[in-house]
Amino acid sequence: MAPTQSPRNGSCKPVCRALPATTITLVIAGLALSPLMVLHAEHLTDTNSLILIAWIAIIATVVAYAAFVYGLHRTTALTAGTLSLAEPLVAAALGVIVLHEALTPSAIFGSLALLAGLVTVTLFEILRRSIADASVVGSAQRRHSQPGWAKLKTTAESRG
Numbered sequence: 001m002a003p004t005q006s007p008r009n010g011s012c013k014p015v016c017r018a019l020p021a022t023t024i025t026l027v028i029a030g031l032a033l034s035p036l037m038v039l040h041a042e043h044l045t046d047t048n049s050l051i052l053i054a055w056i057a058i059i060a061t062v063v064a065y066a067a068f069v070y071g072l073h074r075t076t077a078l079t080a081g082t083l084s085l086a087e088p089l090v091a092a093a094l095g096v097i098v099l100h101e102a103l104t105p106s107a108i109f110g111s112l113a114l115l116a117g118l119v120t121v122t123l124f125e126i127l128r129r130s131i132a133d134a135s136v137v138g139s140a141q142r143r144h145s146q147p148g149w150a151k152l153k154t155t156a157e158s159r160g
Helices: 013-045 047-073 077-097 105-145 148-159
Strands: none
Touching: 013 047, 047 077, 077 105
């Protein structure tokens, strides 16, 4: 199966549409911002600046967005949304830990609010899954505790 194909039905429609749409969006944004390069054109002749630009373009943008689109196609909306919300929180934490940046009070408040939201969503999902699992187990236990003729009747009803 090609990497752009869906594992569900073999078609490539969702991924085939998402990656070009993402590419077009990024190209349009790049073109819209390219006039700003005139303000600091001296950086376009510096080797270190060009290496940094290539790194940001290829690794931080192309690879990251391709992985994001690939992951979106293979996960639930809840998981994708939760991970997308965690991204700025991780970025802020890395800024503090790696770059020794100081967070402003509003950034700290925002990070705590975001963390509280992520914990709440995660706990509700765990609770929802445990309730769903309990209902499946309870249903199976009721089915196995029935007399033989009731099991046959339940099986026949479920078929049709």
